[in-house]
Amino acid sequence: MTQTQFDVLTIGNAIVDVITTVDEAFVAREKLVKGSMNLIDEARAEQLYSVMGPAVEISGGSAGNTAAGVASFGGKAAYFGKVKQDQLGAIYDHDMKSIGVHFATPKASDGPATARSFILVTPDGERTMNTYLGACVNLSTADVDKAVVEAAQVTYMEGYLWDKPEAKEAFRLAAKIARAAGRLTSITLSDSFCVERHRDSFLDLIKGSIDIVFANESEIKTLYKTQNFDGAVDAIHRDCPLAVLTRSEKGSLVVKGQERIVVPAHPVNAVVDVTGAGDLFAAGFLFGHTRKLPLRQCANLGGLAAAEVISHTGARPEVNLLKLATTQGLI
């Protein structure tokens, strides 16, 4: 295997987060399930925006957040995602490149605008996402830069891509190229409703071509149609060489063959906004993994990054994660 130019390549929906705080009544009035990610069309996006309070705009997108996290740890990250040539697209592009992430997916010159997700944060720090995919729907196999995939130790993809047929094909192609080059592949299941929508495809993919699966408790239970977490753990260990299961304040569980590593959550003073917790956990874990660190240490780095991101508004780190990890003796 040749030397890798990138530690982690992530592929996902390139989305600008539009973050606002709401009360529980707002979530109920809009008939939303708290904590879920909902796909919305343009009309609903306009309607929801018209009843939302003032917001903050910040680059997001699950896999984009993970790439930002890897870069913050000092890892070499690359990203595939589609924005339009508009103001939000320029912001997204800047926010990626300014932290050293390789991001060269051609911008769409026409069609829908750069995607945005209206993120409603309730007083408990929980977030309900309402995503208008916009330009993301144009991500296709043409955007899979073979050389970049071959040059990355791990190619990590978000399950949300599965919601659009073309993105799904891009996802499959990237996994195939990575495998052929002897690289690792990884996926996050993204959201339990997403798993519900694509359960069978996800299972086929995981069994056939994924080395590392990330999921939270609700996603893994949904995948295996069970209320029993231990049952889901047994199932995933048969289907995938390495699974990393996050359990919010209960920490995480790393499942590798017969091995089970229980890792406590990193302490957090106050949970402000949980957006990005899973994305940053994956960033810390994957960074550690590309550095050949022990699995427990990888999970601790994931927990640290997740704790940092939920302590403030926005889904990308506000501090240098490498410095933070060093200060805390985790690296």
Add this chain to the structure above:
Amino acid sequence: MTQTQFDVLTIGNAIVDVITTVDEAFVAREKLVKGSMNLIDEARAEQLYSVMGPAVEISGGSAGNTAAGVASFGGKAAYFGKVKQDQLGAIYDHDMKSIGVHFATPKASDGPATARSFILVTPDGERTMNTYLGACVNLSTADVDKAVVEAAQVTYMEGYLWDKPEAKEAFRLAAKIARAAGRLTSITLSDSFCVERHRDSFLDLIKGSIDIVFANESEIKTLYKTQNFDGAVDAIHRDCPLAVLTRSEKGSLVVKGQERIVVPAHPVNAVVDVTGAGDLFAAGFLFGHTRKLPLRQCANLGGLAAAEVISHTGARPEVNLLKLATTQGLI
């Protein structure tokens, strides 16, 4: 005098803030004076953005922040400011209307993009602003809605408007209409470099047609070309019926004829980002003033709003200021 529909109308440059954190070395390398507001052209905006780190976008603009503050106190606010029909313009529009601010200035359909200010926040919480005025340069007398000015108890304008001849005329026209309708006029001097650029015009305006002046220590000293704060206080009391002078951690001084009211600063746990401190002070003071509260109480409301806004990133309140003021026994 007829009943007023609005408590406070504010007029200013409608700007989206692009906020990032930098170290002191960055400010030095870019040859900036820390704490200042610099006007930049499009080329410099592009160059600066290309070397800046990832940012957060949030609606700003001095007088826009003041309108948002008045609304947060439960006051009826209106705003005149020019954005373009683009994505940032839509965001600005939303952020105003969603908090109940009357904002109906027609958007520019062509010409430069919606204005943005690259705000560089150093570790001490100080901010250095770099403003590309964009569509703001098209604010003109045609945008001064006479009915709104006549319907507002106070028309408040930012000194920054003086940087463009057409905006300056809009500013003058609004002051004239307000005076003719028996309403109050108010101005903030905005920035000591701005005062330096427009000293004589500012003095003429204040002497002739302004009821309430807001300035910080450095601005008022620059206005009267003195290093002596007490001397500047003496001068402003001769030129304007009511002056409100803010002095950062030293609090504020209200100057009304021979009366001098010294008001201590509101305590702040940690200064995160001073952007908007003066704007929110003006919001609190003006809100109190329109409610006929004693001047000391007006200044305390100003101090409270300033303390809230500097305790987080961004120049608009993150909590309901009326509720905050009530909780703290200030209303």
